[in-house]
Amino acid sequence: DADVTQTPRNRITKTGKRIMLECSQTKGHDRMYWYRQDPGLGLRLIYYSFDVKDINKGEISDGYSVSRQAQAKFSLSLESAIPNQTALYFCATRDSYNEQFFGPGTRLTVL
């Protein structure tokens, strides 16, 4: 089984809808991250969490919110989706040596 899993893998939604992307990990890492990937822009950090009680905004947090339900679960929400949030979203964990472990990604399309 994969160490970092994301659901759903693909999602098409309409402008204005609320969307939640979920991430689970079995690596036992405290640190978890949400990134978005856009062609030509690389990965940009949305939010990160050092533990259940510690949530931090990243480079592009506007329009997004997160919830760290447990050490193993970190979800990303789009309260009112807009077309420029169409992207590939990745969840990741990080170990004490700064190595990050990524999920397979969620491809989100907002129409």
Add this chain to the structure above:
Amino acid sequence: GDSVTQMEGPVTLSEEAFLTINCTYTATGYPSLFWYVQYPGEGLQLLLKATKADDKGSNKGFEATYRKETTSFHLEKGSVQVSDSAVYFCALPAYSGAGSYQLTFGKGTKLSVIP
């Protein structure tokens, strides 16, 4: 702030050709440096890393040497295969405030290897 700059792609090579993907960094100290690879339809995975100056990271035939004189961490492979077709990202931990560091990634270089 700390950052990495990597060469723009895409790069197209014939099988068995030599590969170099350039990466330079800007940092106040000597952070660890990383190369990640993203195969089609997958998330990123660590390819190799170097934790201090003059270290050489290597994996799957790829190598990169941490050179502080030129602030570079170029990725090389002597003979690429079709299976190496992927997007490659250079990365380093950048200070993000309150004593914490977050990995900052380059924009990625897409490599296509043709038979």
